[in-house]
Amino acid sequence: MQYLKEQSGTVILLGVIITMIILIIGSGISVLVISEIKQSRSFDKSVTAYYLAEYGVEDGLYEVRKRGKSINNINESNVSAANGSWSRTGSDKRDEVATNLLSNNEYILVNLYDFNAVDTDGINDYHANIDAITIECQNLSSSTADIARVLVEFFELNLDSMNLESSSGIIPNPSVHFCKDPGDTSYTAYGNTSITTNKALQIKITAIGDAYSLIFKACLDNSCLAPAQIMDKQIIKSSGTYIQTKAGLQAEMELEPPW
Numbered sequence: 001m002q003y004l005k006e007q008s009g010t011v012i013l014l015g016v017i018i019t020m021i022i023l024i025i026g027s028g029i030s031v032l033v034i035s036e037i038k039q040s041r042s043f044d045k046s047v048t049a050y051y052l053a054e055y056g057v058e059d060g061l062y063e064v065r066k067r068g069k070s071i072n073n074i075n076e077s078n079v080s081a082a083n084g085s086w087s088r089t090g091s092d093k094r095d096e097v098a099t100n101l102l103s104n105n106e107y108i109l110v111n112l113y114d115f116n117a118v119d120t121d122g123i124n125d126y127h128a129n130i131d132a133i134t135i136e137c138q139n140l141s142s143s144t145a146d147i148a149r150v151l152v153e154f155f156e157l158n159l160d161s162m163n164l165e166s167s168s169g170i171i172p173n174p175s176v177h178f179c180k181d182p183g184d185t186s187y188t189a190y191g192n193t194s195i196t197t198n199k200a201l202q203i204k205i206t207a208i209g210d211a212y213s214l215i216f217k218a219c220l221d222n223s224c225l226a227p228a229q230i231m232d233k234q235i236i237k238s239s240g241t242y243i244q245t246k247a248g249l250q251a252e253m254e255l256e257p258p259w
Contacts (some may be wrong), residue, residue: 048084049086049247052240056086057251060236064090067146071162071234093229097216102137102150102207110216111231111257113157126157126200126258130228132219133203135190137179137211148179148209152190157200162259164202171195179211192224200258231255 030090046219056076063069069088078085097110119125139148154176155164167173195201202251220226234253239246 003008020087032171043095045243045245046247048082048242049240049245050249052084052086053149053238054240055081055248056238056240057236057249058089060088060238061089063189064236065232066094071236074236077191082242084240086238086240088236088238090234090236092232092234093230095217095229099214102205102211102214104207104209107204107206108214108216110203110205110218111255112203112228113201113231113258115258119198123159125159125198127198128218128228128231129220130193130201130218131195131222131247132224133190133195134192134219134224135205135214137214139179140212148207148211149176150179150211150214151176151188151204151206151208153204153206154195155202155204156197156255157259159199164259167197171197171201173209176208180207192219192222194222201230202257233258 056079060071060074062105063074066072071092074088074090076086076088078087097108098173099108102108113126113129115124115126117125117127117129119127135152137148137150149175152172154167154171156167156171157163158165172193172195188210203216205214205215216230217224218228218230220228232255234255237248238250239248
């Protein structure tokens, strides 16, 4: 009888251990299943938010390309759709052109024009009312012989041929400007230049030596107190929101200048 009692106790203990192991395994599986379900739901929300953002972009493209709306006039905020919402902004201008590094002999082109500019004779001349520009850059070289500079060249639109040509006295001649003196860590701005023209402008900035942190700005006055906006790519930014989950999308289109 004593032997049977000992056997009975061992069986009970073994049963408890097996039950605990099953519960632990079951709990682990449940945690994994719940985690997968949460991730799946989160993914579904993200996909829905992305599609809402995509709808905002596609609708913006339709407004610009089919209905002829200005890209600066397609902004929308919290438009309801599919139990969520989307918001959108459009732009084709920026305040400055910046580049971290313009290597030796590399150049950037900046187009300054206004599609809606009309001269006193009623003819569209595309001038952007730019009176001055400012260029800032740094030279990180410690060698006096390797001081970074930029070559600034101006071109204006010939309205007869609709081609860009070198300026002819109306705006500054090509000139070279130092980024900074060796050892000077502060920016040196290219002196403001009086520009007199009623045509669209293109400015070519070529690095002579490596020019770092180059920033170009245009101004509506010769003292550069009134900044001008610079024509850029057409950009549509859209964000979608679905059950507190957000996704964003951006579309870029190259602008066709008047030349």
